[in-house]
Amino acid sequence: MPHRLSFGVCVLASTLRAAAPSAWFIQGPSLFTEDFRGGLARWTRELEMPGRVEAQGGVLTIDVPAGCTLWFRPELRGAVLIQYEARMVQAGGPNDRVSDLNAFWMASDARSPDDLFATRRSGKFSDYNQLRTYYVGQGGNSNTTTRFRRYIGDAAGRPLLPEHDLGSAGVLLQPNVWQTVQLVALGNRIQYYRDGRLIFDFLDDAPYTRGRFGFRTTASHVELRNFRVYRIAPDRSPTPRHRALCWQYTGTIAGLIA
Numbered sequence: 001m002p003h004r005l006s007f008g009v010c011v012l013a014s015t016l017r018a019a020a021p022s023a024w025f026i027q028g029p030s031l032f033t034e035d036f037r038g039g040l041a042r043w044t045r046e047l048e049m050p051g052r053v054e055a056q057g058g059v060l061t062i063d064v065p066a067g068c069t070l071w072f073r074p075e076l077r078g079a080v081l082i083q084y085e086a087r088m089v090q091a092g093g094p095n096d097r098v099s100d101l102n103a104f105w106m107a108s109d110a111r112s113p114d115d116l117f118a119t120r121r122s123g124k125f126s127d128y129n130q131l132r133t134y135y136v137g138q139g140g141n142s143n144t145t146t147r148f149r150r151y152i153g154d155a156a157g158r159p160l161l162p163e164h165d166l167g168s169a170g171v172l173l174q175p176n177v178w179q180t181v182q183l184v185a186l187g188n189r190i191q192y193y194r195d196g197r198l199i200f201d202f203l204d205d206a207p208y209t210r211g212r213f214g215f216r217t218t219a220s221h222v223e224l225r226n227f228r229v230y231r232i233a234p235d236r237s238p239t240p241r242h243r244a245l246c247w248q249y250t251g252t253i254a255g256l257i258a
Contacts, residue, residue, distance in 0.1 A: 025186055027081060028231035032074060036060045036225060044071045048123035048218075051095075060215075060224040063095055067123040067218040069104070071116070072227075076106065077210040081230045082183040088139070089221040090175035098175045099143045102216035105183045106208040107133035110153030116212050125218065129155050132208055134185070136192045136200065137216075139173030146171040148192060148200040164200060171199055178225075185209070186232055 034042065036055035045053050051064030062068055076082075082105055088098045110130045112118035121127040132153045138146045148164040171194070184191035188207045192200040215224065 024235055025079075025081075025184070025232045026235045028233055030228060030230055031076075031080065032072075032227075032229040034072075034227035036227070040070075042073050044073055044117060045069070046071070046121050046123040046127075058225055060227075061222075062215065062217055062224070063089075063093065063221040064217065065095055065219055067125050067216075069121070069123060069128070069214045069216045071212050071214040073117075073212070075210060075212060076185075076229060079186040079232050080184075081232045082213055082228070083180065083230070084227040085178050085180050085225050087178045087223045088173050088175055089223060091221075093221055095219055095221045096175075097142065097220055098139065098173050100140050100217045100220050101138045101173055101181075101222060102136065102140065102218075103181070103183060104128070104131065104133045104135050104151075104212070104214040104216060106185050106211035107131050107151075107214060108208070108211045128216075129158060133211060134183075134190050134202075134208065135216075136183075138171070138181075138194070138199075143173050146199065148202065150190075150202070150204065164202075166199070170197075183213075184232070186234065 036058055038055075040053070040055050040060075046069045047053070047064065048067035049065050051062070051066070051068060053062050053064070053068065053070060054060075060070075062070065086101055088101060090096045090098050107116065108131065109116050109119045110132055113132075129151070130153050131151045133151045135149045135151055136147070137149075140147060144167060146166045147160060149158050149160055151158055179195050180193075182191075182193040184193070185207070188204045190200075190202040190204055190207065191198060213229075215222075
Protein backbone atom coordinates (compact mmCIF):
# COMPACT_ATOMS: atom_id res chain seq x y z
CA MET A 1 0.00 0.00 0.00
CA PRO A 2 1.25 3.52 -0.69
CA HIS A 3 2.18 5.44 2.42
CA ARG A 4 0.28 8.62 3.10
CA LEU A 5 1.90 11.75 4.36
CA SER A 6 1.08 15.34 5.09
CA PHE A 7 3.38 18.28 4.74
CA GLY A 8 3.21 22.02 4.56
CA VAL A 9 5.03 24.49 2.36
CA CYS A 10 5.17 28.18 3.23
CA VAL A 11 5.84 30.75 0.53
CA LEU A 12 5.66 34.50 0.31
CA ALA A 13 2.81 35.55 -1.95
CA SER A 14 4.53 38.71 -3.10
CA THR A 15 7.20 36.53 -4.74
CA LEU A 16 4.76 34.42 -6.74
CA ARG A 17 5.34 35.93 -10.13
CA ALA A 18 4.39 32.72 -11.92
CA ALA A 19 1.04 32.46 -10.13
CA ALA A 20 0.17 36.12 -10.44
CA PRO A 21 -1.87 35.89 -13.68
CA SER A 22 -4.66 33.89 -12.07
CA ALA A 23 -4.36 34.35 -8.28
CA TRP A 24 -6.44 31.18 -7.84
CA PHE A 25 -3.48 28.91 -7.16
CA ILE A 26 -0.31 29.10 -5.11
CA GLN A 27 3.12 28.28 -6.45
CA GLY A 28 4.86 25.77 -4.22
CA PRO A 29 8.32 24.23 -4.45
CA SER A 30 10.30 23.96 -7.67
CA LEU A 31 10.33 20.45 -9.07
CA PHE A 32 12.60 20.92 -12.09
CA THR A 33 14.79 23.69 -13.47
CA GLU A 34 16.46 23.69 -16.88
CA ASP A 35 18.77 26.54 -17.85
CA PHE A 36 20.02 24.93 -21.09
CA ARG A 37 23.67 25.27 -20.14
CA GLY A 38 24.53 21.62 -19.64
CA GLY A 39 23.38 19.97 -22.84
CA LEU A 40 20.15 18.02 -23.37
CA ALA A 41 20.69 14.94 -21.22
CA ARG A 42 17.15 15.17 -19.80
CA TRP A 43 15.53 15.60 -23.21
CA THR A 44 14.62 13.27 -26.08
CA ARG A 45 14.16 14.59 -29.62
CA GLU A 46 11.90 13.18 -32.32
CA LEU A 47 12.68 14.66 -35.73
CA GLU A 48 10.76 14.15 -38.95
CA MET A 49 13.78 15.42 -40.91
CA PRO A 50 17.31 16.35 -39.82
CA GLY A 51 17.50 19.76 -38.15
CA ARG A 52 19.26 21.72 -35.43
CA VAL A 53 18.28 21.10 -31.81
CA GLU A 54 20.91 22.38 -29.40
CA ALA A 55 21.34 24.04 -26.01
CA GLN A 56 24.00 26.71 -25.74
CA GLY A 57 24.51 29.77 -23.58
CA GLY A 58 21.24 29.34 -21.72
CA VAL A 59 19.09 29.07 -24.86
CA LEU A 60 17.55 26.01 -26.49
CA THR A 61 17.44 26.44 -30.27
CA ILE A 62 15.11 24.39 -32.47
CA ASP A 63 15.66 25.16 -36.16
CA VAL A 64 14.00 22.47 -38.23
CA PRO A 65 12.53 22.01 -41.75
CA ALA A 66 9.74 19.67 -40.62
CA GLY A 67 8.15 18.26 -37.47
CA CYS A 68 10.04 18.17 -34.18
CA THR A 69 9.03 17.15 -30.67
CA LEU A 70 11.45 17.53 -27.79
CA TRP A 71 10.36 15.60 -24.71
CA PHE A 72 11.37 16.38 -21.15
CA ARG A 73 12.17 12.89 -19.88
CA PRO A 74 11.12 13.12 -16.19
CA GLU A 75 7.49 12.26 -15.62
CA LEU A 76 5.30 14.99 -14.12
CA ARG A 77 2.70 13.97 -11.55
CA GLY A 78 -0.05 15.80 -9.74
CA ALA A 79 -0.69 19.54 -9.79
CA VAL A 80 1.99 21.39 -11.74
CA LEU A 81 2.80 24.70 -13.37
CA ILE A 82 5.13 24.50 -16.37
CA GLN A 83 6.74 27.79 -17.35
CA TYR A 84 9.24 28.87 -20.00
CA GLU A 85 10.10 31.74 -22.31
CA ALA A 86 9.98 31.39 -26.08
CA ARG A 87 10.90 33.49 -29.10
CA MET A 88 10.06 32.85 -32.75
CA VAL A 89 13.08 33.81 -34.83
CA GLN A 90 12.65 35.73 -38.06
CA ALA A 91 16.09 36.58 -39.44
CA GLY A 92 16.04 35.38 -43.04
CA GLY A 93 16.78 31.71 -42.35
CA PRO A 94 15.13 28.91 -44.34
CA ASN A 95 12.86 27.94 -41.42
CA ASP A 96 12.16 31.43 -40.08
CA ARG A 97 8.45 31.45 -40.89
CA VAL A 98 7.08 32.34 -37.39
CA SER A 99 4.66 29.48 -36.88
CA ASP A 100 3.85 26.68 -34.45
CA LEU A 101 4.90 27.37 -30.88
CA ASN A 102 3.28 24.21 -29.59
CA ALA A 103 3.29 22.07 -26.45
CA PHE A 104 2.09 18.75 -25.09
CA TRP A 105 1.67 18.32 -21.35
CA MET A 106 0.66 15.45 -19.07
CA ALA A 107 1.24 13.23 -22.10
CA SER A 108 1.17 9.45 -22.38
CA ASP A 109 0.82 7.20 -25.43
CA ALA A 110 -2.14 4.84 -25.73
CA ARG A 111 0.14 2.35 -27.51
CA SER A 112 2.43 2.10 -24.46
CA PRO A 113 0.60 3.74 -21.54
CA ASP A 114 3.26 2.95 -18.95
CA ASP A 115 6.23 4.18 -20.99
CA LEU A 116 5.92 7.06 -23.43
CA PHE A 117 9.31 6.22 -24.93
CA ALA A 118 8.49 2.58 -25.66
CA THR A 119 6.58 3.70 -28.76
CA ARG A 120 8.64 4.93 -31.68
CA ARG A 121 7.43 8.21 -33.19
CA SER A 122 8.99 9.79 -36.26
CA GLY A 123 8.33 13.46 -35.53
CA LYS A 124 5.53 13.58 -38.10
CA PHE A 125 2.50 15.22 -36.51
CA SER A 126 0.09 12.35 -37.22
CA ASP A 127 2.32 10.03 -35.17
CA TYR A 128 1.06 11.83 -32.06
CA ASN A 129 -2.66 11.26 -32.61
CA GLN A 130 -2.67 8.35 -30.15
CA LEU A 131 -1.36 10.40 -27.29
CA ARG A 132 -3.46 11.12 -24.23
CA THR A 133 -2.45 14.67 -23.51
CA TYR A 134 -3.28 18.35 -23.45
CA TYR A 135 -2.01 20.29 -26.43
CA VAL A 136 -1.83 23.89 -27.53
CA GLY A 137 -0.74 24.91 -31.00
CA GLN A 138 -0.07 28.64 -30.77
CA GLY A 139 0.31 30.32 -34.14
CA GLY A 140 -0.29 27.14 -36.10
CA ASN A 141 -1.12 26.90 -39.77
CA SER A 142 1.38 29.59 -40.74
CA ASN A 143 0.43 31.73 -37.73
CA THR A 144 -3.30 31.90 -38.45
CA THR A 145 -4.71 29.76 -35.60
CA THR A 146 -4.19 29.10 -31.90
CA ARG A 147 -5.89 25.92 -30.72
CA PHE A 148 -6.31 23.81 -27.60
CA ARG A 149 -7.05 20.10 -27.79
CA ARG A 150 -7.45 17.26 -25.34
CA TYR A 151 -6.05 14.22 -27.12
CA ILE A 152 -7.91 11.01 -26.27
CA GLY A 153 -5.56 8.32 -27.62
CA ASP A 154 -7.54 7.82 -30.83
CA ALA A 155 -5.60 7.50 -34.08
CA ALA A 156 -8.45 9.09 -36.03
CA GLY A 157 -9.84 11.68 -33.63
CA ARG A 158 -8.45 14.82 -32.01
CA PRO A 159 -11.51 16.67 -30.68
CA LEU A 160 -11.55 20.44 -31.22
CA LEU A 161 -14.24 22.55 -29.58
CA PRO A 162 -15.25 25.79 -31.36
CA GLU A 163 -14.25 27.90 -28.36
CA HIS A 164 -10.77 26.39 -28.54
CA ASP A 165 -10.16 27.41 -32.15
CA LEU A 166 -8.93 31.01 -32.07
CA GLY A 167 -7.49 33.30 -34.70
CA SER A 168 -7.38 36.84 -33.38
CA ALA A 169 -4.13 38.77 -33.57
CA GLY A 170 -3.84 38.87 -29.78
CA VAL A 171 -3.31 35.10 -29.51
CA LEU A 172 -0.96 34.66 -32.48
CA LEU A 173 2.82 34.90 -32.63
CA GLN A 174 5.09 37.89 -33.05
CA PRO A 175 8.56 37.57 -34.53
CA ASN A 176 11.71 38.11 -32.46
CA VAL A 177 9.84 38.83 -29.21
CA TRP A 178 10.29 36.80 -26.03
CA GLN A 179 7.02 35.62 -24.50
CA THR A 180 6.35 33.72 -21.28
CA VAL A 181 4.26 30.57 -21.58
CA GLN A 182 2.57 28.98 -18.56
CA LEU A 183 0.79 25.63 -18.60
CA VAL A 184 -1.37 24.65 -15.63
CA ALA A 185 -2.64 21.22 -14.65
CA LEU A 186 -4.40 21.40 -11.28
CA GLY A 187 -7.03 18.76 -10.68
CA ASN A 188 -9.63 19.13 -13.40
CA ARG A 189 -8.54 22.68 -14.29
CA ILE A 190 -6.28 22.97 -17.32
CA GLN A 191 -5.00 26.38 -18.45
CA TYR A 192 -2.68 28.07 -20.93
CA TYR A 193 -1.29 31.58 -20.36
CA ARG A 194 0.77 33.80 -22.62
CA ASP A 195 2.51 36.74 -20.91
CA GLY A 196 0.10 36.53 -17.98
CA ARG A 197 -2.99 36.50 -20.19
CA LEU A 198 -5.27 33.49 -19.90
CA ILE A 199 -5.86 32.05 -23.38
CA PHE A 200 -7.47 28.69 -22.59
CA ASP A 201 -9.32 27.56 -19.46
CA PHE A 202 -10.64 24.00 -19.61
CA LEU A 203 -12.48 21.87 -17.06
CA ASP A 204 -11.78 18.18 -17.59
CA ASP A 205 -14.18 15.58 -16.19
CA ALA A 206 -11.43 12.94 -16.42
CA PRO A 207 -8.17 14.85 -16.07
CA TYR A 208 -4.76 13.54 -17.01
CA THR A 209 -2.77 13.77 -13.78
CA ARG A 210 0.58 12.37 -14.85
CA GLY A 211 2.67 12.34 -18.00
CA ARG A 212 5.41 14.06 -19.95
CA PHE A 213 5.92 17.55 -21.30
CA GLY A 214 7.07 18.16 -24.86
CA PHE A 215 7.96 21.19 -26.95
CA ARG A 216 6.54 20.84 -30.44
CA THR A 217 7.04 22.77 -33.66
CA THR A 218 7.20 22.17 -37.39
CA ALA A 219 9.19 23.85 -40.15
CA SER A 220 10.14 26.68 -37.84
CA HIS A 221 12.90 28.35 -35.84
CA VAL A 222 12.25 28.86 -32.14
CA GLU A 223 14.38 29.70 -29.11
CA LEU A 224 13.47 28.72 -25.55
CA ARG A 225 14.93 29.51 -22.14
CA ASN A 226 14.27 29.39 -18.39
CA PHE A 227 12.25 26.18 -18.28
CA ARG A 228 10.69 25.59 -14.85
CA VAL A 229 8.22 23.17 -13.29
CA TYR A 230 6.56 24.00 -9.96
CA ARG A 231 4.22 22.22 -7.60
CA ILE A 232 1.01 24.23 -7.21
CA ALA A 233 -2.09 24.07 -5.02
CA PRO A 234 -5.43 25.89 -4.90
CA ASP A 235 -5.33 29.22 -3.10
CA ARG A 236 -8.18 29.22 -0.59
CA SER A 237 -6.93 32.16 1.45
CA PRO A 238 -9.03 35.37 1.48
CA THR A 239 -6.00 37.62 0.90
CA PRO A 240 -3.62 35.72 -1.38
CA ARG A 241 -0.99 38.41 -1.92
CA HIS A 242 1.62 40.30 0.13
CA ARG A 243 1.64 37.99 3.13
CA ALA A 244 3.05 34.59 4.00
CA LEU A 245 0.97 31.73 2.66
CA CYS A 246 1.08 28.09 3.65
CA TRP A 247 -0.48 25.23 1.76
CA GLN A 248 -1.04 21.75 3.06
CA TYR A 249 -0.98 18.72 0.83
CA THR A 250 -2.10 15.27 1.95
CA GLY A 251 -1.66 12.39 -0.46
CA THR A 252 0.36 9.36 -1.42
CA ILE A 253 4.10 9.46 -1.83
CA ALA A 254 3.65 8.27 -5.40
CA GLY A 255 1.47 11.27 -6.12
CA LEU A 256 4.12 13.70 -4.98
CA ILE A 257 7.35 12.44 -6.48
CA ALA A 258 7.83 13.42 -10.13
